[in-house]
Amino acid sequence: MAILDALALLGRTFLKFLEATGRLALFVGRALSRAWRPPFYFRAVGQQMIDIGYYSLPIVGLTAIFAGMVLALQSNIGLARFEAESQIPEIIAFSITRELGPVLAGLMVAGRIGASMAAEIGTMRVTEQIDALVTLATDPFKYLVFPRLLAGIVTLPLLVLVADVIGIFGGFVVSVQSFEFNPANFISKVWDYLVIDDVIDGMVKSSVFGFIVTLMGCYQGFYSRGGAEGVGRATTNAVVTASILILVADYFLSALMFN
């Protein structure tokens, strides 16, 4: 009996998962398919870009600079074992642009933007503001969802570009201060080594992360139910699912890009 129960539970969970995936796919399909018919909400896109990009600069910059600094410390220890300390600039440039910049920015934005989008749209749902939009002949997918998705896809790569610069600068400061690197030497090594493909791969990744974060924020908010508690749940779910999906997508994208 216990085995049957366990199997039933497994089946139910699997069905729930399929249902959620289907609903999510439908959600994305609606948001994208309706976006190409006018009216277009340029104002909303601009507003979201400022919110996602500009207002995330402080926290993303702060995480990036410390990530770069830690990276310098750790690489120094690691590379010393092979007497390869001179490679620190390369390691920093490579790790930040390909991996740490996009992932850290993605996770920070998931916490900041994913949460606030889920809370905002969730509140609009439970206070019938989304219903009101519909009765005013305005498609919520066009007015609320698509501008957010577009802003996420476009803005996160730009944010990551800034994070890359700040992260490498963090590594630079520690290397020069603590390991007596020659500043000019450090910069020229980064410059020589840095491949434009690394930066572009990182930006493509972050574009996907931007999509994941905004999608989770909108989706969880859009289907939230049951007052303030439901909105709270939607917010948590948005951050958790976005963070997990970012790391999963990161693996597959990296595997794809190295081939």
Place this chain on the structure above:
Amino acid sequence: MTSAPPKIQIRNLHKAFGSNRVLQGLDLDIEVGESVVIIGGSGTGKSVLLKCILGLLTPDQGSIKVDGVEVVRMKENEREELLRQFGMLFQGGALFDSLRVWENVAFGLIQAHGMARKEAKKVALEKLASVGLDARVAELNPAELSGGMKKRVGLARAIAGSPNIIFFDEPTTGLDPIMGSIIDRLIVHCVKELQVTALSITHDMASARRIADRMAMLYEGKIIWDGPVADIDKADNPYVDQFIRGKAEGPIKMQVRQP
């Protein structure tokens, strides 16, 4: 037999939420230019009925025709067209709290009717004045309004787009008696002067008598009585009689424990 079809014709409408069967075969006709008020106990499904007509909820069964055209499961873009001639006041107001008061009222004009912002603001201020709100209030955010003020802004928003059919979910709840009669007069003005068809919900019998041409009582998922407002006192129906006199004793049993 008149040739024009009723403005709204509802037949055998069913809607359940899980095991909670809210509408159970509801029939209702509303003629062009008529003001119908629906009365009925709290939780009997009056708001659900409005949402079914607007397409915010999909009925499980039954037909809703507007101007002779079936609207249940209507295509997305056709519904958008239909909604352009509707105006809806939500029970909770459902004001967009990211927009200022006048932007709320002008929303449909700008988004659905493509009016220029400046012109739409002028119309919005006029509509706000007609519900007793001045230009100072127009610049506030919905969060800064009292409950009754929110209701009036919702009303102004509902009538701003010069709709053919207006739906009012408790238009005078939360208003003082004087403002209540002013709003009643506004509704009567819309119906009589502008030839609008109105479907309202109210618990306020005095208000109902002022705005209704006809009243319909909803009980256990069906319209159990409807007729001209003058007949309601003579209605030979114990349910109606108990309801309009607000008697605790009678065939309608409220689910409360006696102290």
